[in-house]
Amino acid sequence: MGGLNFNHFKLEANFCDGIDEVCKQCKNLQSQCVCNIPLEVKNRDSYTLWINSQKRKGKDITLCGIFYEEKSTMQKVLKKIKKTLACGGSLKVYKKGYLLEFQGEHLEILKKLLKKEFFCFNK
Known part of the structure; x- marks a missing residue:
């Protein structure tokens, strides 16, 4: 009985081309990662801040931003x-x-404390 000869077949796979991994910090794909976006640094008098109160999971939170300062x-x-x-x-x-x-x-x-730090607000 003649068997099949598979010696002339060659299987190859390249697993590293174009696979997008998940960022460990922001949990987004590497192509959509916000961790490595260069942040702007501006003078405090060149931008204004907003302040907002929200509810998340039944609890109050206060948001304030956007700050263009060093981390x-x-x-x-x-x-x-x-x-x-x-x-x-x-x-x-x-x-x-x-x-x-x-x-x-x-x-x-919070608004009073940030004004003491020389930040400007919209209203």
Whole structure:
């Protein structure tokens, strides 16, 4: 009985061409990753901030942004405000700047604290 001879067949696969992986920080695909977007740095008097109160999962949060500052500067501002307000908060990347997110509703107090830091507001 003559068997089939498969010696002249060659199977190849290349698994590294064009596969998009998931970013560990922002959980988006690498092609849509927002972690490596270059952020803008502007003077504080050249942009205005907005402040907003929302509910997420039944709890109040306060959002403030968009800040065009260095990350280290924003982390210092965040730490100072969290300590003053006695609440939790985080720094989020949004578009080409940063957002501050705080637990609870702190619209007026937060606005006063940021004005002391020489930030300008829309209203």
